[in-house]
Amino acid sequence: MxxxxxxxxxxxxxxxxxxxxxxxxxxxxxxxxxxxxxxxxxxxxxxxxxxxxxxxxxxxxxxxxxxxxxxxxxxxxxxxxxxxxxxxxxxxxxxxxxxxxxxxxxxxxxxxxxxxxxxxxxxxxxxxxxxxxxxxxxxxxxxxxxxxxxxxxxxxxxxxxxxxxxxxxxxxxxxxxxxxxxxxxxxxxxxxxxxxxxxxxxxxxxxxxxxxxxxxxxxxxxxxxxxxxxxxxxxxxxxxxxxNQFHPTCLFHPDAGNFLISEALRGEGAFLCHKDGTKFMHKFDERGDLAPRDIVARAIDFEMKRLGADCMYLDISHKSNDFIKKHFPNIYRRCRSLGIDITTQAIPVVPAAHYTxxxxxxxxxxxxxxxxxxxxxxxxxxxxxxxxxxxxxxxxxxxxxxxxxxxxxxNRLDGDWIDEPIKAWDESRVIDSDELVIIQHNWHELRLFMWDYVGIVRTNKRLERALRRINLLKQEIDEYYSNFKVSNNMLELRNLVCVAQLIVTCAMARKESRGLHYNLDYPDMLEKPEPTIIQKKL
Incomplete structure (x- = not known):
């Protein structure tokens, strides 16, 4: 009850x-x-x-x-x-x-x-x-x-x-x-x-x-x-x-927010291309536009960096208007609201962090x-x-x-409760923060250096730089958490710094490139890979 x-x-x-x-x-x-x-x-x-x-x-x-x-x-x-x-x-x-x-x-x-x-x-x-x-x-x-x-x-x-x-x-x-x-x-x-x-x-x-x-x-x-x-x-x-899976195709537009362009478009015949319509996925994988996400995301990232381009393009305009509007009504409406008619134009896309x-x-x-x-x-x-x-x-x-x-x-509901006193939450020694700008600054710094250093392509130096910054942020946030009343932004930042530390720790432990983890210092795959399993010492 x-x-x-x-x-x-x-x-x-x-x-x-x-x-x-x-x-x-x-x-x-x-x-x-x-x-x-x-x-x-x-x-x-x-x-x-x-x-x-x-x-x-x-x-x-x-x-x-x-x-x-x-x-x-x-x-x-x-x-x-x-x-x-x-x-x-x-x-x-x-x-x-x-x-x-x-x-x-x-x-x-x-x-x-x-x-x-x-x-x-x-x-x-x-x-x-x-x-x-x-x-x-x-x-x-x-x-x-x-x-x-x-x-x-x-x-x-x-x-x-x-x-x-x-x-x-x-x-x-x-x-x-x-x-x-x-x-x-x-x-x-x-x-x-x-x-x-x-x-x-x-x-x-x-x-x-x-x-x-x-x-x-x-x-x-x-x-x-x-x-x-x-x-x-x-x-x-x-x-x-x-x-960390980076979805290959998020809508690239200043007002698009985090709008995703579904992989189902490629499943129904859409293809990735440069601004001039030139296809490129065949150069990276025999499956072309239907290659797994890690390969597609790296391919887009490579082409953007090679050409100095802000985005690549996804084109389904060769399909009929009725087909596009029936199968992808929400994507059609969202793009149309931003001035992109996907029945006649290619969609500007970039990779974005998508799945853990x-x-x-x-x-x-x-x-x-x-x-x-x-x-x-x-x-x-x-x-x-x-x-x-x-x-x-x-x-x-x-x-x-x-x-x-x-x-x-x-099958375990018939077991007994562990009915012991739970320590009350103590806020007697904390105060309301008058420096919320600290949370916002740390928030933006964390997300930016994780994107730059621990993104689609990594190196040992980038990972080391990220870990040093994470450790400094963690010290600040732990002190902040101890002295001020909790808030949504502070709790999320505390958790994100922890997650960032776990991502980098695992990335540094893997001495190979495999799937979503690509390290230029370890470009080859090991013969017998194992999961990276870690546990905190309590």
């Missing part, structure tokens, strides 16, 4: 069976699977519909076509992962993909359908980079929004799911009596500007990735690596943070090495993506491992 009380120290304490930090596809799927069995609190840093899931355009990979096979999906994922995927995890995900998509369909996600030649209604499947078959279920070019809104509607109607919007998670609370167990989390109520406690039997981190650590990103503002940073501070193992392939190490049940703590979605490292995530496997991973976590938690 969900309870709320006020302790002697005036700290508000909530109580639930399962705390889910994050309200995207992973978090809401787990909430819906668990709500029949227990009370669930879902923590949302903004409103429930804001997050990376909402901005996913392309779709979700699963084998629905008779000419396709699970074995082919497995092989394509392994190929894209550049020799660093966990083969057992890839097989597990691909084999559970169709069932997971059928669950979404039953919840009401409106995937596009079409009539076959025989008149039968079936799902329209598109193709993206790295895939050898059409296997991408989608809702036009706004699949993420369709998934997010459908799950949100289901959550809103469930009495056992309690949504806490505009709450930041601060830190996990570890048991003082039972080593290596978690008993809940400290959270920041942004509306009332106070720290509260959520006591929970189980806690799941579903906070997404940390691409906001880079100056240019396709992700929304909430993607600040909170779950990974919290898990690291609590002693969880972290892996493969050096593999590493994260909190988990097993097949989504468990971390901290008891009672799970991680799912982009915050987790399952081994599915290896050195490069294949397109449209991300939302799939969210659903598959949300279901896996639910099965494991349900």
């Amino acid at each position: 969900l309870l709320e009380k006020q302790s002697m120290s005036q700290t508000i304490e909530h109580r639930c069976d399962l705390l889910i930090v994050g309200s995207g596809a992973a978090g809401l799927s787990l909430a819906l699977k668990m709500a029949e069995y227990c009370d669930v609190i879902v923590l949302s840093k903004s409103d429930i519909n804001e997050g990376s899931t909402r901005y996913a355009q392309g779709g979700i990979a699963a084998v629905f076509d008779d000419t396709d096979s699970i074995e082919s999906h497995i092989k394509d994922t392994l190929d894209a992962g550049a020799g660093l995927c966990d083969e057992a995890v890839v097989a597990f995900t691909a084999r559970n993909a169709k069932e997971s998509m059928e669950w979404l369909i039953n919840k009401g996600v409106p995937f596009d359908q079409e009539k076959s030649e025989s008149g039968e209604t079936k799902f329209h499947l598109t193709r993206e980079g790295g895939h050898s078959h059409r296997r991408i279920l989608h809702a036009a070019d706004a699949t993420g929004a369709a998934v997010q809104e459908t799950l949100s509607d289901n959550v809103a109607n469930h009495p056992n799911i309690h949504l806490f919007e505009r709450y930041n998670a601060i830190d996990l609370i570890k048991s003082t009596t039972t080593p290596d167990h978690c008993v809940g989390a400290y959270v920041w109520n942004r509306k009332k500007e106070r720290v509260e406690v959520i006591r929970s039997r189980f806690t799941t981190l579903a906070t997404g990735g940390g691409s906001k650590v880079y100056q240019y990103t396709s992700n929304p503002d909430v993607s600040s690596g909170d779950g990974v940073a919290m898990a690291w501070r609590a002693g969880c193992r972290i892996a493969n943070m050096e593999f 392939c590493g994260g909190v190490v988990t097993d097949f049940d989504a468990r971390t090495n901290l008891q009672n703590v799970y991680a799912i979605g982009e915050a987790a490292y399952t081994g599915l993506h290896g050195a490069n995530r294949m397109a449209s496997n991300s939302l799939l991973e969210c659903i598959v491992f949300a279901h896996a976590a639910a099965k494991h938690i349900i």
